[in-house]
């Protein structure tokens with residue numbers, strides 16, 4: 158069996174013999190990147206160098222970077238999704254290119270790791286109107302003995318990389334590149350026709366696992382939509398450590414590798430349950446082993462459980478562990494027992510772990526005890542509720558109300574409630590439930606905001622001025638989001654303090670970094686234009702007719718106050734922003750001053766949050 162320590166050694170040795178320097182990995186919480194909560198790739202720290210800056214360690218680099226994928230938290234439980242992962246990376250900054258990289262990638266996988274060539278499949282860029290098919294990579298793969306039957310062509314949705322996504326979304330001047338991935342075929346996993354008539358490397362049935370990706374940054378977008386060649390071509394390679402280990406050990410279950418399985422074994426001992434026997438138990442064990450790894454790494458990097466941002470993610474991990482430990486019949490403190498296993502697995506790699514073990518254990522224990530009470534009380538309520546017979550009519554509405562009451566009265570998180578429903582195999586329309594829950598939630602927030610506004614009026618003058626400035630800025634932000642993301646944007650809430658504004662909204666997709674920059678630029682442009690902020694009281698129907706943005710339609714009286722930014726009483730149509738609002742606001746946008754977006758994050762399936770100052 159290939160161990161993770163052996164794999165790390167082989168990887169480092171391999172690149173050292175090819176004159177590469179190791180770059181220190183960055184922390185899990187990136188220091189100066191407001192667009193993301195956690196580090197998600199090895200290249201994150203290299204962006205300026207990939208764009209042409211000189212790196213102090215030279216043009217050939219490698220490392221193994223830790224990362225967290227928050228969006229995978231609900232998917233953990235199958236045989237491959239994890240929230241914590243490690244990515245093995247090597248980079249050429251304007252040095253070697255395809256010929257060297259593909260050969261080295263192949264040598265590493267087949268000679269160093271010993272993966273069987275017959276199990277390896279390749280994906281290459283198929284080509285579009287503006288960018289040719291990647292025939293160069295194809296011929297290199299073939300020269301290494303890969304038969305045509307194992308090379309698959311995919312479009313920009315699969316084999317293209319840029320910070321903005323597919324070529325159409327890229328701004329002029331943005332660099333991008335084609336990718337070529339390697340997949341491992343687990344022949345023991347049969348194709349499932351639910352995923353399509355024929356199996357192929359990107360099929361989701363589980364037969365193929367993408368183990369690494371070669372990104373060749375070679376293009377720059379031009380004004381007419383075409384692409385020119387970059388003067389300096391870069392290579393960005395990323396190989397999933399867990400996935401390569403799974404392939405090396407010929408087992409599609411990543412939880413069987415030695416960075417995870419010792420945790421599973423400990424859970425087996427604690428609970429007396431057997432891994433791989435019952436589906437629900439196996440799922441719970443996978444969740445525990447994944448979450449404890451993420452939690453320990455986050456705590457070691459200084460994250461503390463809290464109600465916001467990184468701290469809230471850690472809190473969710475710990476709460477879920479309490480829950481899934483309980484599902485396995487373990488009603489005592491579980492994290493305390495698992496922390497030492499994680500430390501043992503990783504102590505040679507992350508040398509700060511042993512000295513932090515005690516602190517991490519006590520941090521987790523406090524959190525766990527607190528939540529165990531909540532969980533027990535809430536589940537008691539859920540049981541009681543479910544034992545009452547009711548018609549089944551308006552099921553989602555009743556559940557949304559219960560979920561909200563549990564959240565209000567005891568802080569029971571809605572995702573826990575959904576897990577309750579899931580566990581009882583209750584047939585609930587989750588989307589409908591979410592909409593109703595969000596609605597109840599925001600309605601409540603609006604009411605408490607009214608209360609807060611009243612309190613705030615008696616506050617200090619300078620504070621209130623700042624708050625008014627931030628509040629007016631939310632009108633600009635709201636409209637700027639419409640400008641950039643289109644008509645599906647919905648404001649879900651906002652929260653203003655004297656030192657920042659927070660704005661929650663729903664949208665069909667996450668903004669790219671460049672779109673976020675655009676939003677910020679629009680706001681500052683409108684501020685610089687020194688637009689008048691004024692209002693008019695009009696009948697509700699007229700307000701809708703002129704396109705004023707409303708927050709909760711059903712709550713407004715017959716006559717409403719509409720605030721305009723720009724335009725004038727004689728031509729309100731030309732205003733930049735029109736919004737149902739009570740005020741107060743600044744008189745002119747120039748009073749707002751520069752607005753800077755501090756952070757942008759995803760807080761729900763279609764829910765996003767912006768902090769700005």
Ligand SMILES: [Zn+2]
Nearest residue numbers: 348356360362
């Ligand atoms: Zn398949």
Ligand SMILES: [Zn+2]
Nearest residue numbers: 720738739740
């Ligand atoms: Zn307002």
